Amino acid sequence: MxxxxxxxxxxxxxxxxxxxxxxxxxxxxxxxxxxxxxxxxxxxxxxxxxxxxxxxxxxxxxxxxxxxxxxxxxxxxxxxxxxxxxxxxxxxxxxxxxxxxxxxxxxxxxxxxxxxxxxxxxxxxxxxxxxxxxxxxxxxxxxxxxxxxxxxxxxxxxxxxxxxxxxxxxxxxxxxxxxxxxxxxxxxxxxxxxxxxxxxxxxxxxxxxxxxxxxxxxxxxxxxxxxRRLSPQKIQTTFLPIILSSNISKSLFFHLAESISGINIYNKSSFLLNSLNKKILPDWCSILEDPNILGGLGSKPFDAEGVKTKRKFIVEKGILKTWILNNYSSNRLNLKNTGNSGGIHNWIIINNNRSYSFKNLLKIMNTGLLITELLGNGIDLITGNYSRGAVGFYVKNGNIQFPVDGITISGNLKKIFNNIKYISTDINVNSKIHCGSLLIEKIHISGI
Missing domain, CATH: 3.30.2290.10 (PmbA/TldD superfamily)
Structure with a gap:
């Protein structure tokens, strides 16, 4: 061919x-x-x-x-x-x-x-x-x-x-x-x-x-x-911890990337506007951008403006270290060009905490929801308000009990980011964001 x-x-x-x-x-x-x-x-x-x-x-x-x-x-x-x-x-x-x-x-x-x-x-x-x-x-x-x-x-x-x-x-x-x-x-x-x-x-x-x-x-x-999704049940509106499975956990970090992009910062349209060099994630969590991973889905030798790409920490021990900038946005903000024209490269979500398998994550959560699919796009980047339809499974005593649908999870991204408790080792390799499943402290669940 x-x-x-x-x-x-x-x-x-x-x-x-x-x-x-x-x-x-x-x-x-x-x-x-x-x-x-x-x-x-x-x-x-x-x-x-x-x-x-x-x-x-x-x-x-x-x-x-x-x-x-x-x-x-x-x-x-x-x-x-x-x-x-x-x-x-x-x-x-x-x-x-x-x-x-x-x-x-x-x-x-x-x-x-x-x-x-x-x-x-x-x-x-x-x-x-x-x-x-x-x-x-x-x-x-x-x-x-x-x-x-x-x-x-x-x-x-x-x-x-x-x-x-x-x-x-x-x-x-x-x-x-x-x-x-x-x-x-x-x-x-x-x-x-x-x-x-x-x-x-x-x-x-x-x-x-x-x-x-x-x-x-x-x-x-x-x-x-x-x-496994057959015969889903409805649940009452409540607050519960959730696990975002590794096939969808990357979505949270895409929201993070969008909220720290230069265009949203100089337009003052991000809930993280004043967060540079401040804590936005748990102190055990870092994000390393590595554009030079061999064969990586987000790997590039240069960005869309020809700027050489380099490894850098986006977040280090919970602290936001940089905005995501192309040449225009770096000029507007009077900051260094970060080589991100065209978007982010490979993001590696680093867990400096104790590592857990997915099964162990279920045991730690004990009772809550395992979310396997998110629907809609109810995200307001200006306020950080987050609301999305969800499908998943009810978990009790660390064991999956039954499938659940017809629910909405909602909260504020700033709080959600800080309420990430653990990341499991089941890293999804089908994305330029390398992340396992996320255990998030109690979040609002809208049911019946």
Missing amino acids: YRLERILKKEKRLKLKMKKILEYTSKKPLLIESYIDHTFGYNVLVRNQNIEIIEFNQDSIFNINVYSNQKKGSSSSSDLSYLSMKNTFKSACNIAKNSFIDRYNQLPEKKLLVTNPKNLFLLHVDNITINQAINLVINTEKISLNYDKKIVNSEGANFFYSITIKIIGNSLGLLSSYCSSLYSLSNGIIAKNNDGMQRDYSYSINRNFKKLKGPNWIGKKSAKYAI
């Missing part, structure tokens, strides 16, 4: 295109920043053992930012021909002329830019043919459908494969690139008994196909998950 030689040749050609357009733009007394993203791959979906989708995709984007007298113009095109790229540049120039002056519109300092990008082993080329992909998803779904008589239907098994080539350059001499791959296998299944139907799913994501969980693991797990 996609051979390594072909991918590397394509990267080289795109890099030459970028070099050529930068040479063209250098004739103007302007500051230029530009990138090319070229992505290609395919998607296969099977439902009830029938092929529903075989989809090939190939997308390209050329984006250019022009800075002129503290004015900025941006333009983009999906046409990577030299003529189109020149016209895109001219459009950006015209936009810049008619834009307002903003003294924070600048390129990153040259000393921050990447020079020799590290090889982070983000590209793993496996020539998985369409027929192989079809067999993979058919087998995954078949294992689920045959798992138990309670399994009655399927939401589909899906295999996704993509390659991305990223080129970046600017008028300060930057011209760098890297390639990455992404594979995923997922399966959604439906179970039924006399009380009704329930659905659940399982999935695996990796940059290396050989490290994906296989059909047997994903098929059985999705079926098992769907069956």
